[in-house]
Amino acid sequence: MSPNKAGGAIGAAVTLANVSKTYATREGLPVQALDAINLEMTPGSFVACVGPSGCGKSTMLSLLAGLIPSSEGEIRIDGEVVCKAHPKVGVVFQSDLLLYWRTVLGNVLLPLEIKKQRTEASHDQVLELLKQVGLEGFADKYPSELSGGMRQRVALSRALIQEPGLLLMDEPFAALDALTREKLIVDLEAMWLRLGNTVLFITHGIDEAVFLADRVVVMSPRPGKIVLDLKIEISRPRKWGSAHEDPLFLGYVRQIRKIFEAQGVL
Amino acid sequence: MARLFENSAATLLILTVLLVWQIAVIVSGISEFVLPSPLQIAIRLVEERWLLLSHAGVTAFEVLSGFLTSAVIGIPLALAIFYSPIFERAIYPVLVGMQTIPKIVLAPILVLYLGYGWAPKIVLAFLISFFPIVISTVVGLQSLDKGLVNLVRSMGATEAQIFFKIRLPAALPNIFGGFKVAISLAVIGAVIGEYIAADKGLGYLQLQANSQFDTTLNFAAVVVISSVGIGLYSILNWLESKVSFRRERAT
Numbered sequence: 127m128s129p130n131k132a133g134g135a136i137g138a139a140v141t142l143a144n145v146s147k148t149y150a151t152r153e154g155l156p157v158q159a160l161d162a163i164n165l166e167m168t169p170g171s172f173v174a175c176v177g178p179s180g181c182g183k184s185t186m187l188s189l190l191a192g193l194i195p196s197s198e199g200e201i202r203i204d205g206e207v208v209c210k211a212h213p214k215v216g217v218v219f220q221s222d223l224l225l226y227w228r229t230v231l232g233n234v235l236l237p238l239e240i241k242k243q244r245t246e247a248s249h250d251q252v253l254e255l256l257k258q259v260g261l262e263g264f265a266d267k268y269p270s271e272l273s274g275g276m277r278q279r280v281a282l283s284r285a286l287i288q289e290p291g292l293l294l295m296d297e298p299f300a301a302l303d304a305l306t307r308e309k310l311i312v313d314l315e316a317m318w319l320r321l322g323n324t325v326l327f328i329t330h331g332i333d334e335a336v337f338l339a340d341r342v343v344v345m346s347p348r349p350g351k352i353v354l355d356l357k358i359e360i361s362r363p364r365k366w367g368s369a370h371e372d373p374l375f376l377g378y379v380r381q382i383r384k385i386f387e388a389q390g391v392l
Numbered sequence: 393m394a395r396l397f398e399n400s401a402a403t404l405l406i407l408t409v410l411l412v413w414q415i416a417v418i419v420s421g422i423s424e425f426v427l428p429s430p431l432q433i434a435i436r437l438v439e440e441r442w443l444l445l446s447h448a449g450v451t452a453f454e455v456l457s458g459f460l461t462s463a464v465i466g467i468p469l470a471l472a473i474f475y476s477p478i479f480e481r482a483i484y485p486v487l488v489g490m491q492t493i494p495k496i497v498l499a500p501i502l503v504l505y506l507g508y509g510w511a512p513k514i515v516l517a518f519l520i521s522f523f524p525i526v527i528s529t530v531v532g533l534q535s536l537d538k539g540l541v542n543l544v545r546s547m548g549a550t551e552a553q554i555f556f557k558i559r560l561p562a563a564l565p566n567i568f569g570g571f572k573v574a575i576s577l578a579v580i581g582a583v584i585g586e587y588i589a590a591d592k593g594l595g596y597l598q599l600q601a602n603s604q605f606d607t608t609l610n611f612a613a614v615v616v617i618s619s620v621g622i623g624l625y626s627i628l629n630w631l632e633s634k635v636s637f638r639r640e641r642a643t
Contacts (some may be wrong), residue, residue, distance in 0.1 A: 211548040301562030
């Protein structure tokens, strides 16, 4: 698959205009998860969203994935209003959610089967994609035969095979050990530089947010509001190894930490 | 390799038990109608093969009919319980409660209504194998990770796709678990039915043998009843290996 050899062509434009979400709890009391979110993502940009637990980050992701409706406001992807699952969206969750009865190949083919887009060429497309994410030769393995990091790479491939204009990632590396996580962070940047999808990356990790993103959006505790929209101006490709000595990188990290400290999150 | 060793160890154990039994019978000089030796039983099995086989056919038919009826009614009912909140609230607790009733006590009543033919045996086999199928199917359907549903919804999956692509495959290990419990219970149901009132079947043959103090034939019937159970269980096992990916392999 080579959706983007030309550079940045597949990234979708994403707009959240005044989006709020209020849930009803089991007792019937309303709980506001998101409060008037305004966010514009330019095509091909990498936006990271950090915030404390329960601040509505995942709610925002569910709204963008079309899994739940918003209470107020409007979400658009390439100009189209999102009210159900949007074909241009691919999602990677914290848990890899691989089907244990399918091989790696079968798992990555799943979205194409569901979207009825599976063709003769799909098989080769998957193999090519697996090669790109570092899983060459693993197509016929079952998820149980893979490590946590490899499983998450399969989950990423399953999202990417859909050639998503918008790639949503919900704490995708949170369940991995530190070393595997670092490797995946670095590989994700390289992958994204090659493909050019618009990415919304939700995380607790301030360092991975600053390292990966063009913009870091910081959210307040519930009801989630955007309290800082920080442009990260570090040249790409970035270097994970030396990032933690880079004064610019550390400055961004400190700036975000300060907000969390002020809010009593840290 | 480990599996092979395990199996040969089990075979060795069984052979040892049979050998000790054989020797004990010979050494003690106990009479055949009190305790026949394994060899005597084996000889009887061969001698009476046609008699045993014809009764086994009857019992197997009753077991299979009862079991299949359970599956045909049980699985749609489990789907209804899973997909309809009304069914779940109204029927599921009743079913779980009825699971505690020993179905065998219904056997005399069934004979009263359905007579001496195969009908009460099939109904008993059905009643006894029905609950495990329904309950394990419901549990299997409920076992699906909510995250998986969200994942395929985000791909735009329809309810039918969710069912066939993920919910059913994820439920299959539970469904087959229920089937295996059910088929063993169905054998019990059919044989009990034959004990109550019958003119054929392996349970009937056992009573006949008893009344003639033919302990060896009685034991031979036990061997054949077990074989019917094991055979049906093996068929399910084989079927499962064809359609379902076992969870054990996923751990």
